[in-house]
Amino acid sequence: MVKLESLKKDNQFKLVLSGKKIHNNFFSVFAKKNSKDNKNKNVLRISFVMKKREIGNAVKRNKIRRKLKAIVIKLVKIKGAINRDYTYIVFGKSKTYKGNYTILYNEMTKTFKKIN
Secondary structure (H helix, E strand, C coil), rough: CCEEEECCHHHHHHHHHEEEECCCCEEEEEEEEEEEHHHHCCEEEEEEEEEECCCHHHHHHHHHHHHHHHHHHHHHHHCCCCCCEEEEEEEEEEEHCCCCCHHHHHHHEEEEHHCC
């Protein structure tokens, strides 16, 4: 079982934001390869970020975060879908709120394949 670990410190976010970037209509994914001391195969370092100004209220932001997190958890169970040698930040966009789950799942799968 893979554990999802969130980024906590500002310097961790800045480091990942300087890495690879992939954008689409529903979310943006930033990825940075882990250093050798951070390589733990049972932990996926990923954070979900919603912009307060862009997405209305907390209910919508939390719903988007839950949708994206559920998709990532499902993808982690598929071998090779998400590379655990990377640290990720996923920025949710307002279209994700009304987006269909299967469309979001397909977009997330394509995005993680591009990164790897």
